[in-house]
Amino acid sequence: MSYQPEFKCMFNSLIFDADGVLMDSMPCHADAWVRTFSEVGIDIVRQDIYDIEGSNHVGVIKLIFKKAGLEADPEIIEKLRVRKRELFLKNKKIAPFDGMYDLLKTLKSHFHLAVVSGSDRPIVDSMINEFYPDIFEVTISGADVTNGKPHPEPYLKAMKILEVEKENCLVIENAPLGVDSAKNAGIHCVAVSTYVDTEKLKRADQIFQDHSQLLKFLADLEPLR
Incomplete structure (x- = not known):
């Protein structure tokens, strides 16, 4: 301790x-984010999400995009938010x-x-x-x-x-x-x-x-x- x-x-x-x-529940969250970002050409692993855990969806998306050298506009943020939630609830193993x-x-x-x-x-x-x-x-x-x-x-x-x-x-x-x-x-x-x-x-x-x-x-x- x-x-x-x-x-x-x-x-x-x-x-x-x-x-x-x-x-x-974080492995399930992380897997949903990994899949979501892969669909827009950004490859991450679970640990990338664990390290920024706690941020809301806007924060997660902006941080991952920034790490990839990209910017996330409001339209893509909303699209990825909806997709991640869909994947999490569909494959919820918590x-x-x-x-x-x-x-x-x-x-x-x-x-x-x-x-x-x-x-x-x-x-x-x-x-x-x-x-x-x-x-x-x-x-x-x-x-x-x-x-x-x-x-x-x-x-x-x-x-x-x-x-x-x-x-x-x-x-x-x-x-x-x-x-x-x-x-x-x-x-x-x-x-x-x-x-x-x-x-x-x-x-x-x-x-x-x-x-x-x-x-x-x-x-x-x-x-x-």
């Missing part, structure tokens, strides 16, 4: 990234991480719970409704913000809707851009190294190597009273 100094504060709100934290639902069901009695994802609203809703029904008070998708991760807007928006203060919030992430988003918003953040090396998550306040370590940490949290 990789740690920064342990927290000396308590929280009343836990804000979760979805893909890679709640759901083992599952929640073991133990997460039962733990969140318990935590719900003591904390405000929210989800902040870079994925499109239909994708986020399909995952949350199927695997985490009646758990979260607030769900923010990539389509609900003007600026996706690493911009602070997604987490600031969730915090505003929850009507909580940033010092009482904890973000749970697994992606470098997601960690940056939380820290840019001034919010405490822990990260689990699901698909990237821990070195890429070094801005997080605390880092876990796997979900078993993350679950133990969350189960031991003392709520703010």
